[in-house]
Each structure stands twice: as C-alpha cells, then as structure tokens.
Amino acid sequence: SQAMVRDGEGATKFITITVEDAKNEAEALKVAYAVAHSPLVKTAFFASDPNLGRILAAVGNSKVLDLDATKVSLWLDDVLVAKNGGRAPEYMEEQGVAVMSQDEITVRISLGRGDACETVWTTDLSHDYVSINADYRS
Template identity: 70%
Template sequence: QLKALLAGLALELAQAIVRDGEGATKFITIRVENAASRAEARQVAYAVAHSPLVKTAFFASDPNLGRLLAAIGYSGLENFDTDKVRLWLDDVLVTENGGRAAGYTEEQGQAVMNRAEITVRIDLQRGRERATVYTCDLSHEYVSINADYRS
C-alpha cells in the first residue's frame, strides 16, 4: 500500500516537472509496447522523446509521421523490422505494415496534434515488454529562455 502510494506520488511529480518545462506548451506521453526487453522499449521511447525534430513537430502541431518513424529507426534496435511497427497518435492508428495506416487521414492526425496532451503509442511487435516516457514540445520560448542567460 505504501509502495503504491509513493510510486503514484513520484509519477505525479515526474509529470509535473515535464509540464513545467521551460517554454513547454504540450505534454507528451511516449508509450512503447511489445518490445523484446524493457531496455529496448526505453531505448525507443527516449529516442522519440529526445528528438528535437519530433519535439518541434509537436510544438507546430504538425502530424509529421516521418519524424516519429525516423526517431524510432535511429534508436539503434538490432534486427529491426519496420514493417511490424504500428504507431498511434492518441487513439488514431497512423502507421502499420511499413506505411501509413489505410484508414488514417491527415485531418485525424492534425486534430490530435492540436491537443495540449498527446499520447504516442508505438507497438514494436517484438516481445511483451513496455516502457513509458514523458516529454514536452520544443518551443520558441524554450530557445529564447536558454539563449538569453549564461550560467
């Protein structure tokens, strides 16, 4: 009981830190599922979460699937089969079978990207492990804040 309470509090604090990021306008959850290992799931999640191109696409509300897929691709997975990756923006399936999902429209992606909170769900179809990482967008204000002072 105490362990669960502390874990919940730690999660709230971690999310609050991300929400309070310098110049952040959006809160993004990156959830990787069905990885071969927890380390692999985290590797992919961090590659997406740390990508400046992905973060700026979120700021611009740009449903740029290429940036998301590129970040997964350069995460460094061995024997990676891109045809197996499925990716959702919130509840909208955007990629499957190595390309754009058959039912996906740009309007659906745009509607999700306009939200202040977005979940990116990535199914690697390589195993049963998962990981979740939180991040925020990369805004003009972030650049200004970090360019205007010296430490």
C-alpha cells in the first residue's frame, strides 16, 4: 500500500497521518481522510509550509459531530504544534519548517475524546501532479 502511495504522480513527499484518541475507528478515519484529501493541506506540504491552520481546518471540516476543538492537539513528527485547539505556546515556526522540509512527514492528531486510532498515507500536491494530469486527454 505504501509503495502505491509513494509512486503517486508527481509526489515529492510521503505523509503519514495518524488520528488518535477518537471515539471509534470510523471517526478517526473520517478525520484522517479529511486531512489527507485536503488540497490546501497537500499544497502546504509541497511548499514545506507548516500551516497549522490548514490542518486544523481540515480536522474541523471532517464533519465529526460534537468535536470539541479545545481538546485537539497536533504534532508534526515529534514537534507539538497545536495544543487544546490552538498554537502550542512552546512551538517555534522554524521547528515546523524543518519537519515540513523532509521527504517523509508524520502528522499526529489527538482528538481527546476516546481510545480509537487509525492511520492513512498520502502525498503532497505538486506542480508536476497538476502538469501530468492536465497535459493529456483520456
């Protein structure tokens, strides 16, 4: 499965998205796929832009009922970026840039509402992806 994701058209980065502390596995997957499928999140990865707002917005757009944003935390690799729904006080943007510049990135999201955990894989959305898919007719 990972090999298929890594071979994505024009992909430059491999991203693991783990959602933990969800009510159930379906909820964890709903959030993980909302982040993984977000074009704004995927382009932020391509740009090495640690835009926590895009990731948190994707979590919010997942349509999880009664999600309490004040319980959501977010890590880029081992760097705590957001805590209790907002920017972590100890977070420095340079830390996020360093992680986002890597070829492989792990995003970990805690929903703070249960014990379920799920992981999905995705890639960034690059100029090459757009060119490859815009330059031919099927």
